[in-house]
Amino acid sequence: MSSDQPPGLDLDQLRGHLDRERPGLVGGPLTARLIEGGRSNLTYSVTDGTTRWVVRRPPLGHVLATAHDMKREHRVISALHPTDVPVPTPVLLCEDDSVIGAPFYVMEFVDGTPYRTADELAPLGAERTRAAVNGLVDTLVDLHSVDPAAVGLGDFGRPDGFLDRQLRRWGKQLDASRNRDLAGIDELHAALGRKLPVSPAATVVHGDYRLDNVLIGPDDKIKAILDWEMSTLGDPLTDLGLLVMYSTRLELPNSPISTTAGAPGHPAAAELVERYAARSGRDVSAVDWYTAFAWFKLAVILEGIHYRYTLGQTVGAGFDRIGELVPVFIEHGLTTLQERKEG
Structure with a gap:
């Protein structure tokens, strides 16, 4: 899978949106890869060569709005972030489908291991x-x-x-x-x-x-x-x-x-x-x-x-x-x- 343009994530559009909403956040060209293992929503690791973030969006194709609600996910991690509950730091929420084709949110990349077996x-x-x-x-x-x-x-x-x-x-x-x-x-x-x-x-x-x-x-x-x-x-x-x-x-x-x-x-x-x-x-x-x-x-x-x-x-x-x-x-x-x- 190409790291230059993974399915469902237009990196040029994403970069433009981040530059508009969070000037200075991104310091170089973006590359990304799809993180395997998710059951439904798509999760990408995105980097400018220095900093890493995670982008979450609904699956490709038709989905029920309530089943993959990016706003709810972003809302709950934003609310819990100041508490003792460990969650990634939220960066921004985008509800405009025209940017990458679906609502999405960006959060910090947390280095760690998910143990599945x-x-x-x-x-x-x-x-x-x-x-x-x-x-x-x-x-x-x-x-x-x-x-x-x-x-x-x-x-x-x-x-x-x-x-x-x-x-x-x-x-x-x-x-x-x-x-x-x-x-x-x-x-x-x-x-x-x-x-x-x-x-x-x-x-x-x-x-x-x-x-x-x-x-x-x-x-x-x-x-x-x-x-x-x-x-x-x-x-x-x-x-x-x-x-x-x-x-x-x-x-x-x-x-x-x-x-x-x-x-x-x-x-x-x-x-x-x-x-x-x-x-x-x-x-x-x-x-x-x-x-x-x-x-x-x-x-x-x-x-x-x-x-x-x-x-x-x-x-x-x-x-x-x-x-x-x-x-x-x-x-x-x-x-x-x-x-x-x-x-």
């Missing part, structure tokens, strides 16, 4: 891995400690009825992707609806909080939380449930979907829950529901990917195996809810 964590060793994952919990507590109104995010979402709306939303998403019988998926959805917990006070919720959505520095501390596209005001325990799910061994060799749980020194999911409870003071007795909901949500997402694959709309390594993973996620969700019932 147990194999990537393993070279750190047990002690450093444990410190990094515990830091993930501590940073989540810091995020959930921010008073949304105090940082200008009091109207960032609709926390009332949050869980019910989330469950209905993902149920509709499932219906939109139905193309085969999936044993247990409707049972899981219905069971979640019957056992809906009472939410604690609303906080800023990241929506996709896991180890590969943060950057870890050489000191094993979190330098920045990334990918805020699903953030809102809502139930903080949805973030915890997702973190627990991603801290559970999947035992699926060569799977295109993996967790970091198998790395030596990685704390058990129960330890992460205990640490979160101790540091946040929140009641986590319903964490199994939130974890089961995370399994359900990922099952729906994977089924959507599988459905698009069967239509020939998704290509690439690993997509042909996504479909066989969906029943595994459904079973984990049902088992987790059953354990809650028995507990």
